[in-house]
Amino acid sequence: MTELHTGGCQCGAVRYRAEGEIGCPHVCHCRMCQKAAGNYFMPFGGVRYENFTLTRGQPAWFQSSATVRRGFCGQCGTPLFYDGGHDHISITLGSLDDPQSVKPELQTNLARKMKWFGELNTLPHDRRMDTSAEDDAEIARSSCQHPDHDSEGWPPEVRS
Template identity: 45%
Template sequence: MTEAIHSGGCQCGAVRFRVTGVLKDSSICHCRMCQKAFGAYYAPLVSTRGAVLEWTRGERKSFRSSNFALRGFCGDCGTPMTYEAPDGIAIAAGAFDDPSLLPPVVQFGIEGKIDFVDHLHLLPGHTTEEDAVEAPFVLEVVSYQHPDRDTEHWPEAPR
């Protein structure tokens, strides 16, 4: 039987990782520290406990956000990458090449949960193309983001 392999990295491709093994502890943390670290209403994280984490390209920078937690991020593009604590390393769920494979199974820090988070699914939704009426430039966007797969070199071609 082949072990599961999940890869991912930052937005610019300077930092990449591979996790070999079963990932079963995906979570969302609502604490204020995670909100600030991610610049978001909550932080989706995937614990790597019980699996093997390898950094395959570049090195992350870090910020000690508390006496126990170290936050890893890409020093080039700023993508949040890790939450590192005495019980192990968790990777930002959105940094995985296919985050849809890692749905959250628990929420932490709910004392910091922002009330409207539970109602986001009730907001109207629009495709990118629908937004072009108000912001026509969206139809001409060329992404410089690293693709959702491992590459031998990045960027693949000069810009």
């Protein structure tokens, strides 16, 4: 059976399907990825163009260098794709409906990795900052975030 991965942006304006294995799942620490993600790293995995389909909407594109363009949702800004012009497109692993399904196998550009990154598991946990079941229920009632599965329609009804 062929693996099937679906995903998309936070608001649901852009959705995609990737058939088959997601190759070279990795975490990139380069400065360009940090800026594109607004984070300390960006996780990617590649899928061959012939196994990739946009199922809703079109991404906006930013030409981040002479050889690379980055796709994102023009509505909500979610980073979605890295297109280096080879035989595949890389998708951001966090945009998968099931991000747990693809585990990074390597890291790149370690010279830019945050020096303290290995210490994250030693940071204290403040449970007071966790969301409660009541908070989660309120968020679910008012959320405009697209669910982690394909849906019939978009956009959702506007909630007050």
